[in-house]
Amino acid sequence: MQNPLFARPNLKIIALVGLLLAAVAQCIRSSHCELAVVPVQARSPRSPEAVREELDQLLAACRARPSAMLCLRIAECYRQLGDFKEALRYLRRGDRLGFDEDDLP
Numbered sequence: 001m002q003n004p005l006f007a008r009p010n011l012k013i014i015a016l017v018g019l020l021l022a023a024v025a026q027c028i029r030s031s032h033c034e035l036a037v038v039p040v041q042a043r044s045p046r047s048p049e050a051v052r053e054e055l056d057q058l059l060a061a062c063r064a065r066p067s068a069m070l071c072l073r074i075a076e077c078y079r080q081l082g083d084f085k086e087a088l089r090y091l092r093r094g095d096r097l098g099f100d101e102d103d104l105p
Contacts, residue, residue, distance in 0.1 A: 051080050068094040 055077040062070045071094030078087035 046080070048081060051077050055081070066093075066097060068097040070094075071097060 055074065058070055058074045058077065062074060071090045075087040075090040075094065078084070078090065
């Protein structure tokens with residue numbers, strides 16, 4: 001070994017390069033998090049009165065002819081109203097009913 005560079009590495013340079021790499025990685029990670037923010041609600045919010053009106057119509061239709069798709073829509077209405085217990089109840093009921101071919105869009 002005639003070159004002393006590999007015999008005695010400069011630890012200060014290695015530490016500075018490590019800190020530089022960590023800083024660049026942190027900048028990249030933080031910029032990815034900011035770009036990944038997407039608005040959750042794409043539709044405009046409806047008033048509770050409109051949701052209750054749709055819910056009443058769906059409940060009447062579900063009493064006449066129950067289907068999994070109706071139960072799913074009823075659960076979504078209950079979720080929008082904040083009644084998560086009823087929403088879960090109708091999700092389970094729809095799961096028990098299963099999807100028929102005429103339910104699919």
